[in-house]
Amino acid sequence: MPTVDDVARVAQVSRQTVSNVLNSPDIVREGTRARVQQAIDDLGYRPHASARRLRTRKSSTIGVRLDPLRDGISGAVLDRFVHKLAEQADARDLRVMIFTADGHDDELAHIRRLRDGSDVDAFVLIGTDHGDSRISWLIDNRVPFVSFGRPWGAEHPNPRHRWIDVDGRSGVRDAVAHLRASGARRIGWIGWPSPSGTGDERRAGWVEACGLDEADRARYSAITEDGVPEGSRCAEGMLALAEPPDAIVCASDSLALGALMAAQAAGRPDLPVVGFDDTPVAAAVGLSSIEQPLDEVVAAALALLFGPHGDDVLPNPDSDEEPTHRLLVPRLVERRSSHLRLGGNPGA
């Protein structure tokens, strides 16, 4: 069977470059990537698990808990994450088992059962929260896992916690700076209640870039649970100010859609509104949004779980040499929302 070294020799690159193409294709130049891919195809190199499975009799299955279904807008990004996880896992001869659970304790009970029955070898946690009780349990019980989400609020994060996340702070900061460069001076923020690791980070990006003093930041920021009607209500309040905002950035596309509808109802159809996650809804209604690089997120998550060469054994939690996390940068997808007029009553 061909090895990583064979691919490296044929493609005339280093072993590390082959590994990068497999695990972090975004950092490899296009020409090099094409050459390595050609060598992989020509040699019929299968970068992974069949051999390991035969050797260890492990099933090489990844378990992932699905988030509860919500309004179908914000959830779309996680459905896409799971979909891409299945695709990339498949290319590595790994399997993906999905399950649902009511809260962290129930999730851990599921994980324990799946692990004890040798049905699942490693887990992907979607989302982490402050003082997440799952992290220490998984580490203490030596269950291999990676989280799509940082160790929020941990003063001394456990060095064995492998995670991947998207830098929402920089994404929002760049979007706000872009709006300021386009002339906006009073950029509002609609986000989630603290403590929410993800929400607090995104808000911090707004704070950094908005150029408002503390009093104005209090006026032009609103906190709410996620949802379209919630976004509308917050935007209504802001737009009723004597000096209303001239742009609004939101922690999610659901909130942004609500804000956009409120702006239209207030006779401000041209108000720039930016959401987060670049969901199909944002694309459909012409809403600007900050997009998470999910292909890279999934590739990085699998690389952290299964080692940079893919054909390594399951990660050694005691190794200090392997990287334990990666933070990826999102990008603003800008759309002309100025001609948008939405129907219905978001508060209904």
Next chain:
Amino acid sequence: MPTVDDVARVAQVSRQTVSNVLNSPDIVREGTRARVQQAIDDLGYRPHASARRLRTRKSSTIGVRLDPLRDGISGAVLDRFVHKLAEQADARDLRVMIFTADGHDDELAHIRRLRDGSDVDAFVLIGTDHGDSRISWLIDNRVPFVSFGRPWGAEHPNPRHRWIDVDGRSGVRDAVAHLRASGARRIGWIGWPSPSGTGDERRAGWVEACGLDEADRARYSAITEDGVPEGSRCAEGMLALAEPPDAIVCASDSLALGALMAAQAAGRPDLPVVGFDDTPVAAAVGLSSIEQPLDEVVAAALALLFGPHGDDVLPNPDSDEEPTHRLLVPRLVERRSSHLRLGGNPGA
């Protein structure tokens, strides 16, 4: 451990009624359903698989292949299907393994590997097409499965083929009849190329109810691949007719969104447009759409796979006594799209 009979005794209903509550809750009256659910909760009845798993050493895992990601609009309904499958499977102590594949042959290769390794006991096929090569292979190889999709184009469908589907024809027929009752006389259709089982059925519902003669049906119907720009292009052509349509019904929400944008561009923002699947995008932009009853679809699929009492063994493909399929009825979700104005250029 409590049994179905215990639940029936406590709830003072028949064993069949308990089974209905578990497998076809839609056909049980609300009061009865609540009483049975209370008995299930009080007794701690777990309707399924743990005992079977211990007895048979089977993993009781369902395999399902995810559809490729497309524009994120039409795919949302299948993501919701998989999500609900995971939820309902979990309540029955079943597991769900997801995988991706390039076409039917690759899917069968995956199925064979998963079955041979005893990793998966039964499969759910999402979507079926004309002369689907998977069906006979699965039946001949005695792989338990159910398809979300009918045996399209089969003159003599195999009686061992278990399937569940949604009656798109009646859904479209009802929507068209509703538009006619509201005064529409020239109701157009935008759908997919034939042969597409699902697309042909949906179109047949339009043919039945539109009240147009053959020449008008040719004028007011368009065929295209799925997509927002495709829907726009087809609607543009229809709206340029000397007598343009006064309503348009589409085979998908992607097509309907495109049609709506074309209607706005043509100065017809009030044109009633109806899509299919009631996706989050339809809800977001205020588009009427025909909704598939996914909770019932999933419950029926699991009941067909694992027997009406849930704790039965895997289905016996030679039994002639069990029902082999169910066809469920969708419903129109009506929204006022008249105040909707969408941004962007759908053809871009």
